[in-house]
Amino acid sequence: MRIHFIAIGGAAMHNLAIALKSNGENISGSDDEIFEPSRTNLKHHNLLPPSFGWDATKISEDLDLIILGMHARKDNPELKRAQELGIPIMSYPEFIYSRSLSKKRVVIAGSHGKTSTTSMVLHVLKESRMAFDFMVGAKIKGFDTMVQLSDAPVIILEGDEYFSSPIDMKAKFLWYRPHIALITGIAWDHINVYPTKESYNDAFKEFIEGIDINGTLIYFEGDEQLSMLVRDHADQGKKIAYNEIDHFLDGEGTSIRVGNLNYHINVFGKHNLQNIQGARLICNELGITDLQFATAIQSFEGAANRLELLASKGEYKIFKDFAHSPSKLKATTSACKEQFPSKKLLAVMELHTFSSLTAGFLNEYKGSMNDADYAIVYFNPETVKHKKLDEIHPDQIRQAFEKNDLRVVTSNAELKEILSRLIPKFEITLLMTSGNFGGLDLMDFTRNIPESN
Structure with missing residues (x-):
């Protein structure tokens, strides 16, 4: 097939393009800007557009399909030309569903933890030498791409609740219609798509209703909103509730208990212990034993940008994380404090997304950084203007977070200077x-980490 990607530079889009080219498809693409690592990955596979920008002449009648990314706009000239020519247009989740009709579909959804849980499942299945396809939202050690499509009988999909494309406002995860589904929790996000908590919750309600009639729903029972939704669908399929896996601090980190045995793991935090339990239950549904799971999960090192260790020197450690929504921020900050209770914790976060920079959403961050010994929030006022949002002020942010000593910074030069001074003071x-x-x-x-004595 001849397939053209409009907005090929997206994380999922460029990985799908690479996967399809590896399968022998004729792939082309365009975008008005492409950042790393997408640019290098596309160049390596000879898929990087020779120039950036939109060009309607790239769209011709001999194209079999257009795959449309979210970064494009409804008035994109390439999209308009494809519509004029009657070329089929799909979003990437719709396309992935079309290629997985004969497979057992496993979908991991939720406002937080879905990337980590999906990554854990992929790691265990690979270690167990099971044939499977996948789509995940982060780079994982041991996997060359974030997407694979083959003749495997099972596909593991990270289920995102954001809309599918500029002409398809359907939530991505609603395309997949899973046989096995897991929901990690529900916490309002993406307010440009879901202006109210009710509209956000409704997307998950629809997701549950889309599970195969004989399918399985695995869900975190500690989430009241999620548990309520599950109770409302009690007569639909099989339900499995979960919480944290049995665990203990072993002096060098965290170990889990499975059966009568203990297994040291490389990740930490309550949210990851919940994720591990959810991943175990998915793997059980796919025929993986607890012994197989526990043995494999020991070597899991986490997904990129999820409590990723940037540096460690003596007692000092620096982690980076993708956390930006209130629930993710709280879980990640708490995880570090619980793992290192006797160490001083410096937590720094950036308000960067549409939701996080919206004044009416800021109160959702109440108490989310309270476990930090010192906390800093950075935002760029120019980003607020670029997103055409109302101006926000440092005092609004401090009041919303309800942390009296919270420092709010609006200059990255100032942030760099502050961190250079503070990092040596916090382990x-x-x-x-x-x-x-x-x-x-x-x-x-x-x-900036001090040298060890």
């Missing part, structure tokens, strides 16, 4: 952002 530093703190190289901060 644990946690940097949380879905952006890049205004273009700062986070690895620069590793040089």
Whole structure:
């Protein structure tokens, strides 16, 4: 097939393009800007557009399909030309569903933890030498791409609740219609798509209703809103509730108990212990025994940007994490404090997304950084203007977070200077952002760690 990607530079889009080219498809693509690591990955596979921008002449009648990414707009000239020519247009979740009709579909959804849980499942299945396809939202050690499509009988999908494309406002995960589904929890997010908590919750209600009639729903029982939704669908299929897996601190980190045996793991935090339990239950449904699971999960090192250790020197450690929503921020900050209770914790986060920079959403962050010994929130006022949002002020942020000593910074130069001074005073530093703190190289901060005695 000849397939053209409009907005090929997205994380999932460029990985899907690479996977399809590896399968022998004829792939082309365009975008108006492409950042790393997408640019290098596309160049390596000879898929990087020779120039950036939109060009309607790239769209011709001999194309079999257009795959449309979210970054494009409804008035995109390539999209309009494809519509004029009557070329089939799909979002990437719709396309993945079309290629998985004959497979057992496993979908991991939730406002937080879905990438980590999906990554754990993929790691265990690979270690267990099971044939499977996948789509996940982060780079995982041992996997060359984030997407694989083959003739495997099972596909593991990270289920995102964001809309599918600029012309398809359907939530991505609603395309997949799983046989096995897991929901990690529900916490309002993406307010540009879901203006109310009710509309956000309704998307998960619809997701549950889309599970195969004989399917299985695995859900975190500690989430009241999620449990209520599950009770409302009590007569639909099989339900399995879960909480944290049995565990203990072993002096060098965390170990889990499975059966009569203990297994040291490389990740930590209550949220990850919940994720491990959810991943175990999915793997059980796929025929993986508890012994197989526990043996394999020991070597799991986490997904990229999920409590990823940037540097460690003596008692000092610097972690980075993708956390940006209130629930993710709280879980990640708490995880570091619980893992290192006797160490001083410096937590830094960037307000970067549409939701996080919206004044009416800020109160959702109440108490989310309270476990930090010192907390900093950074935002760029120019980003607020670019997103055409109402101006927000440092006092609003401090009031919303309800942390009296919270420091709010609006200059990345000032942030760099502050962190250079503070990192040597805190054994644990946690940097949380879905952006890049205004273009700062986070690895620069590793040089601020004091030398060991």
